[in-house]
């Protein structure tokens with residue numbers, strides 16, 4: 001991690017902690033809504049339209065919770081990498097991820113080239 005100095009690492013750590021807090025807040029706000037929508041689907045159904053509506057709402061909330069959970073995992077992974085000294089090393093090619101990329105996107109775990117390749121793989 002020659003390219004990142006102590007101040008950079010401190011900044012990144014702070015950013016990651018802030019991001020983590022935001023996701024946790026979102027989860028705390030969304031998770032009960034998802035549970036409520038699901039419960040409504042189970043108990044307070046009057047018509048099929050109500051049921052479909054409750055299910056749709058639950059799906060939306062659950063999808064949001066899923067996104068937040070994946071995001072939280074990403075952030076914690078990055079924090080773990082910071083702690084272990086692996087931060088800023090591309091997971092695929094082991095080269096250093098450019099400092100500017102990390103400061104713009106603290107959860108980046110790959111260099112730009114490997115990230116593009118990984119996304120191309122995921123699309124197939």
Ligand SMILES: [Zn+2]
Pocket residue numbers: 090091092093094095110111112113114115
């Ligand atoms: Zn790479």
